[in-house]
């Protein structure tokens with residue numbers, strides 16, 4: 001990675017011989033506001049002649065948007081030069097541009113600045129318009145700090161993931177190998193799988209072939225925390241590999257997030273069970289695990305629909321021979337996931353919050369956590385008829401028991417407060433933001449903070465009284481595109 005300033009297109013062309021498309025990431029929000037330079041991530045790709053598509057990503061920071069205009073304009077000029085077309089036509093290059101939470105002013109300014117030539121094949125991604133069925137994980141890196149259970153779940157899939165990386169066809173071309181991480185959250189739990197993939201790819205390809213890693217999550221995700229992990233975390237991947245290029249894509253994975261047939265390897269851990277919509281409220285509970293009868297059936301139908309959508313979209317994005325590895329929480333043979341008691345504690349705390357007037361009964365009623373474990377049968381259902389679905393086949397599907405690291409420590413040190421603290425913090429960082437969407441003042445940061453703190457505190461007290469493990473299970477499915 002390196003920084004470049006916004007040289008005019010012609011200068012850049014003189015310095016580097018290349019063809020479009022380039023990948024350009026503007027991580028404004030990640031930069032010190034005083035930074036006058038455009039820190040253009042992946043600019044090294046320009047020099048190395050690796051261009052798949054153009055993606056401009058502005059994280060909606062408060063830095064001068066003029067810098068982004070300039071960078072986009074440079075790319076458009078470049079595209080025109082390479083396409084050999086005049087100023088009056090938009091470039092033909094395969095381009096997408098994505099803006100995270102751009103202001104209306106920014107979008108207006110961009111249109112003016114670029115002469116309105118972004119349409120039609122420059123895709124304009126506006127702020128999240130999907131119904132707010134679930135929120136992103138708690139920000140400021142909170143999820144990164146407390147997601148030890150998903151980390152254990154993801155770890156159970158790593159041997160299958162490594163095998164998939166070692167068997168995926170990569171061709172001889174010098175094109176970059178593309179890894180997509182669907183539902184990355186703040187990135188900490190993605191480091192291990194991505195590093196394993198990079199190691200396995202390097203053992204096959206040597207050091208020079210570029211590897212692109214796209215981390216995908218909803219626009220509300222804390223991408224700053226993700227970039228911080230990629231830059232500074234001791235466990236970050238590819239710390240010393242200059243041919244690894246990371247980017248973030250802020251779009252729901254229930255939409256197309258990457259161009260067709262670009263992805264060699266897809267990874268998705270503890271994410272594909274978050275639904276695209278919540279079909280119903282859940283009387284007496286907030287969690288799908290606490291639903292019964294026709295309401296449970298509605299959620300099952302929604303999950304089945306979402307899973308097929310997810311597979312269809314991922315299949316289109318995969319190259320032929322590409323692999324997709326998905327890990328989700330699952331059930332044991334008795335239909336238990338290990339999260340039931342945990343969720344019941346949450347339900348009891350919410351009930352006491354109503355009694356204390358910390359939340360209203362209506363707010364409580366509107367709280368729904370649509371994410372729920374998926375059975376092995378759910379995962380393989382689309383393949384049941386003839387063994388394949390949208391060009392994908394199942395290479396492997398298995399379940400594994402997942403340790404609760406907080407409980408393992410408790411067994412050693414007997415510290416009830418500590419185990420309850422860690423379990424409550426996991427609950428808060430993962431689920432509280434979604435529950436807070438039901439607050440009538442969900443936009444009020446202080447109220448949301450107060451709600452989350454009270455919920456966490458209640459959970460801590462309850463769980464310290466009678467400590468118990470969250471011994472859950474994870475299902476891993478390995479899919480190949482034929």
Ligand SMILES: C[S@@+](CC[C@H](N)C(=O)[O-])C[C@H]1O[C@@H](n2cnc3c(N)ncnc32)[C@H](O)[C@@H]1O
Nearest residue numbers: 136150183185189217218252253269270271274
């Ligand atoms: C529990 S976290 C898992 C994060 C990480 N992969 C891990 O293993 O810890 C689930 C993530 O999926 C994301 N997610 C949920 N629905 C999504 C959607 N429709 N599109 C993209 N990401 C989504 C959430 O925002 C969240 O960051």
